[in-house]
Amino acid sequence: MTKDTSRVNPLENEAIYIIREVAAQFEKPVLLFSGGKDSITLVRLAQKAFYPAKIPFPLMHIDTGHNFPETIAFRDRLVKELGLELIVRNVQDSIDEGKVKEESGRYSSRNSLQTTTLLDAIEEFKFDACIGGARRDEEKARAKERIFSVRDDFGQWDEKNQRPELFDMLNGQIHLGQNVRVFPISNWTELDVWSYIERENIEIPSIYFAHTRATFLRDGLIWSSDDEVVYRDENEVVEERLVRFRTVGDMSCTAAVLSDAADIASVVQEIRESTISERGARIDDKRSEAAMEKRKQQGYF
Amino acid sequence: MRKILILPTSYLILKNMEVLKIATAGSVDDGKSTLIGRILYDTKSLTSDKLEAIEKTSKQKGYDYLDFSLATDGLVAEREQGITIDVAHIYFSTQTKSYIIADTPGHVEYTRNMVTGASTSQAAIILIDARKGVIEQTNRHFFINNLLRVKEVIVAINKMDLVHFSEDIYNKIKADFETLMQKRDYQDQNITFIPVSALKGDNVVHKSRNTPWYKGQTLLEHFELLDTEDVYNVGTPRFPVQYVIRPKTEEFHDFRGYAGKVYGGELSVGDEVVALPSQTKSKIKEIYLYDQSYQTASRRSSVTITLEDDINVSRGDMLVKVDDLPTIDKQFTATISWMDSQNLVTGNKYVLQHGVNKVLAKVDAIHHKIHPDYSGIEEHISALGMNDIASVTFKLNKSIFFDPFKNHRTNGSFILIDSQSNNTVGVGFIQ
Numbered sequence: 137m138t139k140d141t142s143r144v145n146p147l148e149n150e151a152i153y154i155i156r157e158v159a160a161q162f163e164k165p166v167l168l169f170s171g172g173k174d175s176i177t178l179v180r181l182a183q184k185a186f187y188p189a190k191i192p193f194p195l196m197h198i199d200t201g202h203n204f205p206e207t208i209a210f211r212d213r214l215v216k217e218l219g220l221e222l223i224v225r226n227v228q229d230s231i232d233e234g235k236v237k238e239e240s241g242r243y244s245s246r247n248s249l250q251t252t253t254l255l256d257a258i259e260e261f262k263f264d265a266c267i268g269g270a271r272r273d274e275e276k277a278r279a280k281e282r283i284f285s286v287r288d289d290f291g292q293w294d295e296k297n298q299r300p301e302l303f304d305m306l307n308g309q310i311h312l313g314q315n316v317r318v319f320p321i322s323n324w325t326e327l328d329v330w331s332y333i334e335r336e337n338i339e340i341p342s343i344y345f346a347h348t349r350a351t352f353l354r355d356g357l358i359w360s361s362d363d364e365v366v367y368r369d370e371n372e373v374v375e376e377r378l379v380r381f382r383t384v385g386d387m388s389c390t391a392a393v394l395s396d397a398a399d400i401a402s403v404v405q406e407i408r409e410s411t412i413s414e415r416g417a418r419i420d421d422k423r424s425e426a427a428m429e430k431r432k433q434q435g436y437f
Numbered sequence: 438m439r440k441i442l443i444l445p446t447s448y449l450i451l452k453n454m455e456v457l458k459i460a461t462a463g464s465v466d467d468g469k470s471t472l473i474g475r476i477l478y479d480t481k482s483l484t485s486d487k488l489e490a491i492e493k494t495s496k497q498k499g500y501d502y503l504d505f506s507l508a509t510d511g512l513v514a515e516r517e518q519g520i521t522i523d524v525a526h527i528y529f530s531t532q533t534k535s536y537i538i539a540d541t542p543g544h545v546e547y548t549r550n551m552v553t554g555a556s557t558s559q560a561a562i563i564l565i566d567a568r569k570g571v572i573e574q575t576n577r578h579f580f581i582n583n584l585l586r587v588k589e590v591i592v593a594i595n596k597m598d599l600v601h602f603s604e605d606i607y608n609k610i611k612a613d614f615e616t617l618m619q620k621r622d623y624q625d626q627n628i629t630f631i632p633v634s635a636l637k638g639d640n641v642v643h644k645s646r647n648t649p650w651y652k653g654q655t656l657l658e659h660f661e662l663l664d665t666e667d668v669y670n671v672g673t674p675r676f677p678v679q680y681v682i683r684p685k686t687e688e689f690h691d692f693r694g695y696a697g698k699v700y701g702g703e704l705s706v707g708d709e710v711v712a713l714p715s716q717t718k719s720k721i722k723e724i725y726l727y728d729q730s731y732q733t734a735s736r737r738s739s740v741t742i743t744l745e746d747d748i749n750v751s752r753g754d755m756l757v758k759v760d761d762l763p764t765i766d767k768q769f770t771a772t773i774s775w776m777d778s779q780n781l782v783t784g785n786k787y788v789l790q791h792g793v794n795k796v797l798a799k800v801d802a803i804h805h806k807i808h809p810d811y812s813g814i815e816e817h818i819s820a821l822g823m824n825d826i827a828s829v830t831f832k833l834n835k836s837i838f839f840d841p842f843k844n845h846r847t848n849g850s851f852i853l854i855d856s857q858s859n860n861t862v863g864v865g866f867i868q
């Protein structure tokens with residue numbers, strides 16, 4: 137049914153509204169950029185929010201040092217093209233300074249070590265708002281997250297004492313030392329993000345599309361073989377497989393999926409038909425049912 | 438920049454673009470979480486890993502059925518105690534729409550959570566336990582959804598399996614609810630009754646064979662057929678300015694754009710507008726979304742507007758059509774819902790956030806408390822506590838530009854912020 141009034145995309149309009157509120161209500165906002173599809177989508181939304189002016193805040197990447205090289209190359213190209221400021225803070229530095237201890241063994245990952253580096257960076261730059269690409273559909277504890285989520289001086293999330301969010305109104309008032317984590321695409325699903333990337337023709341790193349990769353199997357999941365970064369038992373055999381990544385984080389905690397989806401349309405189709413959730417391929421959540429909630433309380437994104 | 442007359446066609450063909458936000462209301466154990474879990478299950482929205490987790494936990498707990506409430510109860514304490522503590526948002530989509538359902542907890546901070554859920558929803562499901570019928574709590578659920586002018590209400594009479602799917606019981610509950618409906622203030626609300634069993638799945642997504650006497654739609658069918666444009670309350674166009682865009686680049690040297698979201702109605706290029714509070718007149722020159730310009734900005738779109746004249750407009754100001762001014766005043770009376778453990782008393786000062794505009798407000802008088810179960814009002818009140826609803830007059834340090842809530846859901850509402858704790862402590866609906 138066609139109507140004379142044109143329809144709008146409510147999710148995009150909501151996200152742009154939220155991003156503009158951040159720029160207006162905070163003194164030192166930053167957009168946390170991981171190089172993944174959600175943060176790339178955020179960058180596009182921020183471009184839209186302020187066009188024809190530039191995005192009025194920097195991007196920050198907390199680099200685990202275990203990222204896919206494709207992601208880093210993509211990141212550097214994007215900030216250059218858009219003329220944005222990029223801040224990089226390294227987990228390796230936190231390890232070298234003895235602030236965190238590298239995990240070892242079979243399921244070791246630098247994913248949870250990011251928290252310390254992130255909190256230090258927030259303090260270093262005195263950021264009062266950090267925009268992130270988390271979505272409520274990702275995980276059960278995230279479903280409880282506010283759009284403006286207040287963190288205390290220690291970056292902690294008090295999940296039982298959150299501010300109510302009424303209508304469109306966002307309360308960004310905080311005490312000195314507190315900061316707010318902002319989630320403009322809270323209400324998007326994985327499929328919404330992919331559909332948007334398709335519609336907007338947004339460029340994303342090549343690892344999201346089918347490619348041949350040296351991999352090995354563990355616990356029914358497909359891992360990228362990179363002995364520097366990903367722990368592998370001797371009896372875990374490396375084989376070439378046609379895969380792609382559905383979510384992109386640290387190499388040591390992101391598993392690939394078998395796929396021949398080589399372009400965005402096939403990826404959207406694949407997601408539409410999928411029966412496994414996005415985070416099903418993230419070992420960091422599988423550690424325990426409450427894994428995410430626990431990490432969030434400690435200041436993780 | 439390209440000039441086109443309407444939004445590009447890509448907007449019209451984009452899938453998952455129609456979004457319907459639904460709030461649930463019901464007392465503890467009426468089956469809200471189970472109902473949402475059931476919808477997810479029957480629409481095949483539960484991914485295999487989530488389903489496995491539910492099966493595993495249900496078995497651990499010794500249930501001989503699947504406990505669908507596990508799909509929504511996300512916090513550790515919630516799973517341990519088997520209750521919902523905080524509002525959870527659940528997402529699923531069908532061929533026609535994307536749905537967002539708020540699962541609202543049913544106890545201590547109940548009014549607060551329900552008001553919050555209803556404020557962002559266009560539809561609500563009120564659950565009634567068929568064994569209990571309309572109870573005092575039901576009055577409350579209905580009152581709040583009516584107070585917040587939620588356009589579409591579904592009364593789901595649940596646990597029909599426990600009353601042998603009795604038509605008589607269903608009719609009795611429906612009649613009781615209809616009596617309650619006569620007391621409502623917002624008469625345009627659409628109300629639909631559906632007999633369901635959330636646990637067994639009757640009339641949730643699939644039609645039940647146990648209720649041959651029920652000729653209506655299932656819960657999901659009902660939502661599928663709703664036009665998402667019709668679930669919004671229509672008002673007059675209001676454009677609160679969020680942010681002033683000044684690129685100061687060579688290409689856009691003199692560009693001065695007002696970024697914001699259009700509420701209530703549409704705004705078009707050429708419209709004569711007034712900027713508030715300055716009352717300066719101008720005309721809309723261009724409407725942008727990103728690098729495209731448009732003839733018309735539709736309701737709820739986030740756009741950037743430029744004006745013909747170089748007038749002074751900043752964040753918190755508002756653009757409205759010349760023949761369509763809101764009330765401009767430093768004083769008003771509102772119905773408020775109090776959400777803080779510290780009482781509101783006459784003389785207290787708060788930061789009042791009206792849309793994106795902030796002013797200071799002083800409580801001038803508390804007129805009366807309103808019992809949210811339609812049992813009347815209580816006068817001579819000196820303080821309001823958590824979950825109280827009351828009629829209050831505020832005095833402001835600066836004028837705001839508002840409409841009565843009944844004419845404009847956005848421009849008639851505000852929140853109160855405690856300047857000590859910075860918490861959001863209340864919400865108001867201007868009378």
Ligand SMILES: Nc1nc2c(ncn2[C@@H]2O[C@H](COP(=O)(O)OP(=O)(O)O)[C@@H](O)[C@H]2O)c(=O)[nH]1
Binds near residue numbers: 466469471519543633
């Ligand atoms: N027999 C029956 N039990 C139900 C039905 N819906 C919910 N229940 C049960 O009622 C209890 C409370 O349900 P829950 O969804 O947690 O209620 P909530 O507090 O409203 O979220 C659980 O034991 C459910 O299994 C129903 O339609 N029939």
Ligand SMILES: [Mg+2]
Binds near residue numbers: 469470471542
């Ligand atoms: Mg519940």
